[in-house]
Amino acid sequence: MRRRDLLASSAVIALIGCAAQTPESGLQFFTPEEAARVTAIANRLIPADELGPGAGEVGAARFIDRALAGAYGTSRDLYMRPPFLPGVPSQGAQSPLTPAVRYRVGLAALDAHCRAAFAGRGFVDLSGQEQDRVLADLEQGRIAITGGGRAFFDLVLRDTVAGFFADPQYGGNQGMAGWRLIGFPGARYDYRDVVARHGEPYHLPPVALA
Amino acid sequence: MTIRLKPVDAVIIGFGWSGALLAEALSGAGLTVLALERGPFRDTAQDFPPSRVADELRYAVRHDLVVKPAENTITFRNKTSQTALPVRALGSFLPGSGVGGGGVHWNGQTWRFRPSDFTLKSRALARYGKNFLAPDLTIQDWGVSYDELEPFYDRFEYLCGISGQAGNLRGARLPGGNPFEGARARPYPTPPMAMPYAPTLFADAARGVGYHPFPQPSANLSQAYTNPFGVVLGACSYCGFCERFGCGNYAKASPQTTILPILRERAQFSLRTQCTVLTIAHDGKGSKARGVTYTDDSGEVFFQPADLVILSAYTFENIRLLLLSGIGAPYDPASGKGVVGRNYSYQTTSSVALGFADKLLNPFIGAGALGMVIDDWNGDHYDHGPLGFLGGAYLAALATNSRPILNHPTPPGTPRWGAAWKRAVAKSYLRSMRILASGSSLSHRGAYCDLDPTYRDRFRRPLLRLTFDFHPNDLKMSAFATDRLAEIGRAMRPEWLVVDKREAPYSIVPYQSTHNVGGAIIGADPTTSVVNPYLQSWDLDNLFVVGASAFPQNASYNPTGTVAALALRAAEAITTRYLRAPGPLA
Numbered sequence A: 001m002r003r004r005d006l007l008a009s010s011a012v013i014a015l016i017g018c019a020a021q022t023p024e025s026g027l028q029f030f031t032p033e034e035a036a037r038v039t040a041i042a043n044r045l046i047p048a049d050e051l052g053p054g055a056g057e058v059g060a061a062r063f064i065d066r067a068l069a070g071a072y073g074t075s076r077d078l079y080m081r082p083p084f085l086p087g088v089p090s091q092g093a094q095s096p097l098t099p100a101v102r103y104r105v106g107l108a109a110l111d112a113h114c115r116a117a118f119a120g121r122g123f124v125d126l127s128g129q130e131q132d133r134v135l136a137d138l139e140q141g142r143i144a145i146t147g148g149g150r151a152f153f154d155l156v157l158r159d160t161v162a163g164f165f166a167d168p169q170y171g172g173n174q175g176m177a178g179w180r181l182i183g184f185p186g187a188r189y190d191y192r193d194v195v196a197r198h199g200e201p202y203h204l205p206p207v208a209l210a
Numbered sequence B: 001m002t003i004r005l006k007p008v009d010a011v012i013i014g015f016g017w018s019g020a021l022l023a024e025a026l027s028g029a030g031l032t033v034l035a036l037e038r039g040p041f042r043d044t045a046q047d048f049p050p051s052r053v054a055d056e057l058r059y060a061v062r063h064d065l066v067v068k069p070a071e072n073t074i075t076f077r078n079k080t081s082q083t084a085l086p087v088r089a090l091g092s093f094l095p096g097s098g099v100g101g102g103g104v105h106w107n108g109q110t111w112r113f114r115p116s117d118f119t120l121k122s123r124a125l126a127r128y129g130k131n132f133l134a135p136d137l138t139i140q141d142w143g144v145s146y147d148e149l150e151p152f153y154d155r156f157e158y159l160c161g162i163s164g165q166a167g168n169l170r171g172a173r174l175p176g177g178n179p180f181e182g183a184r185a186r187p188y189p190t191p192p193m194a195m196p197y198a199p200t201l202f203a204d205a206a207r208g209v210g211y212h213p214f215p216q217p218s219a220n221l222s223q224a225y226t227n228p229f230g231v232v233l234g235a236c237s238y239c240g241f242c243e244r245f246g247c248g249n250y251a252k253a254s255p256q257t258t259i260l261p262i263l264r265e266r267a268q269f270s271l272r273t274q275c276t277v278l279t280i281a282h283d284g285k286g287s288k289a290r291g292v293t294y295t296d297d298s299g300e301v302f303f304q305p306a307d308l309v310i311l312s313a314y315t316f317e318n319i320r321l322l323l324l325s326g327i328g329a330p331y332d333p334a335s336g337k338g339v340v341g342r343n344y345s346y347q348t349t350s351s352v353a354l355g356f357a358d359k360l361l362n363p364f365i366g367a368g369a370l371g372m373v374i375d376d377w378n379g380d381h382y383d384h385g386p387l388g389f390l391g392g393a394y395l396a397a398l399a400t401n402s403r404p405i406l407n408h409p410t411p412p413g414t415p416r417w418g419a420a421w422k423r424a425v426a427k428s429y430l431r432s433m434r435i436l437a438s439g440s441s442l443s444h445r446g447a448y449c450d451l452d453p454t455y456r457d458r459f460r461r462p463l464l465r466l467t468f469d470f471h472p473n474d475l476k477m478s479a480f481a482t483d484r485l486a487e488i489g490r491a492m493r494p495e496w497l498v499v500d501k502r503e504a505p506y507s508i509v510p511y512q513s514t515h516n517v518g519g520a521i522i523g524a525d526p527t528t529s530v531v532n533p534y535l536q537s538w539d540l541d542n543l544f545v546v547g548a549s550a551f552p553q554n555a556s557y558n559p560t561g562t563v564a565a566l567a568l569r570a571a572e573a574i575t576t577r578y579l580r581a582p583g584p585l586a
């Protein structure tokens, strides 16, 4: 953690305090613009195709929005006492930046990058191919973001995948699209009658908790 | 202001398997027993109903049953020359918090260590000579033998209803069991679980190579079972939500499903949750422990006097409470002197991922301890001389943990995202599996725990500091075991195969196992151990330190069978000998 990041993070924490409340959209953390960007990103990370819908279409932004508004977003359950020292990779992440801060900063920086690189167009205004190129740059660490561009990409990818495969009660994986894609039966909870039927397809559709 | 409470005969610090086993034995002997548990109360019906537990995000990803680093964590570094930093998010291991401890969200792989494991050092010296062992290895014999522990392994297996196939019944070899296991007095209480496709493929291939596969002994039960206390466990439904989850079927042995129902009937037993023990009070070496100081959610501090103190708070907190309470000489890695924190060791794991084009494996059918294992490269029944390492590994295919957030394998070369990733995941999920090597971990001079000089917990107490890296001996062992594992994998004729070796440095980030052992080790010599062979503190004879903290080094097997056997043996020594004549048992 560099000093510059620390300063930036306290500035952002102040910013979070006045995060937009938009009850009409049901958002708890994101602004509608941020949610639109997350939806667009998720639809490139797990795109719609002949196999089924994209992650953004089945609720990635809602899933991440709710997670960021809760314990996950604020790192409530993690050890967050200072000092934050750099360390080596085997010691695990050492950063005061919470996921909520990373998204707020990262989404803004990503959009600013797009507007500078694509004549004023933001991420959502780009073509799918352009979006893929931006995401690849982000993944490769070629876009500077507080806390690290690559780390931000990894965070969004991890959360998008989590939302796509988590129980639909959390806002993503609507229609159990993620589970249908791969053949995961969800919360069926009882396979005694099929455990020894080796190699046979499982025919029952998935079920969710809620 | 510390509030002084009414004395009890025995106070138990932490209510996991260790605490529950001691609570049953001591209250059964008529003692008033109070268990203090830092986490919440949890029981099957209210906390683990099937309508709620099949939730990968909540339990497997967000770690709902695991201790929260905000409440307690450790600091970590690979070597003494580094600055240890806090484990801010748990990764490599996931210790429990709350009633049942890790015994709620464990897998249930229930092993006995092999006879040779308990005399590892003397056996290695006799067989391979002094120069075979690297000079910085600090392995030692346990001071307790397999034969002495056998009745207690047996008792634990019958308490839980373990499902398995005996391989060695009183010296007679039985087909289908582990031919390398120590002799057991009785068969397993319940038959092996039904076997899904992936472990069956592994077993067939292993047999083809000339190995001896057998079903993983399991605390996920193949059928309903009534234990000796009259407590009834259910049958496993192969739901796939086991490790990191509570069981909704009463089918996974845990303190809740085996012991708690009878403890709750006993007036002389009580359990206080959300109570964190801060220190053990005593009057110095050679005196007695007087009781414990603890705090609850109100922030109030209490002193609980007790005639017996059972420290069963899991490896890290066992060591930390000893250090914070000034019990035993802290280990000094520079001089090699001191005992508390010495000989920390772990588990050296590796794995191989496989994918098939033509086989539908249905990996969602799973449990925690469901699979086939070979023990041919474990223990010391083969000559380690030419191989140049001590120790070994069991190799296994377990049908476990194939829930999709954390497990969506793809063939090598697949991009991490995008259309190609999606197609690969869709194709691979039902057709992929992982096989693993669980290897031993030898204690060495540079692997230890002490108190961190910088970082503190929410009660402003120093965090425990772990200094650990894999010893070259273990990396050599692991490379050998992984090669054997990959050979079996190739014999399964997969479409693709990826070998995940274990390499230094040890990383705190990816999950490996919650098999953290040592630091308050058992032994026959007080200058190199913290507890005697009955888990009794050498310094305070009414203090017993129970748990895997007693292991002088780790065998390749999962620890809980041995933790329980040691605990039950200690309990019997307390109730049959110590209560009659309080004093050192060894």
Ligand SMILES: Cc1cc2nc3c(=O)[nH]c(=O)nc-3n(C[C@H](O)[C@H](O)[C@H](O)COP(=O)(O)OP(=O)(O)OC[C@H]3O[C@@H](n4cnc5c(N)ncnc54)[C@H](O)[C@@H]3O)c2cc1C
Pocket: B013, B014, B015, B016, B017, B018, B019, B036, B037, B038, B039, B093, B094, B095, B096, B097, B098, B099, B100, B101, B102, B103, B105, B106, B107, B108, B109, B110, B111, B243, B244, B275, B276, B277, B278, B312, B313, B314, B315, B317, B368, B369, B514, B515, B546, B547, B548, B558, B559, B560, B561, B563
């Ligand atoms: C995900 C996972 C999978 C596992 N799978 C297996 C397996 O398949 N096979 C196997 O053999 N083992 C397995 N284990 C390990 C197994 O869970 C442990 O060996 C076992 O639970 C140890 O029991 P214990 O009672 O010694 O410690 P714990 O179960 O950790 O209990 C200690 C208790 O003490 C409490 N405590 C800690 N500090 C304090 C304090 N200061 N004051 C009051 N209370 C305190 C804790 O909250 C906890 O409840 C697994 C563990 C995990 C986490």
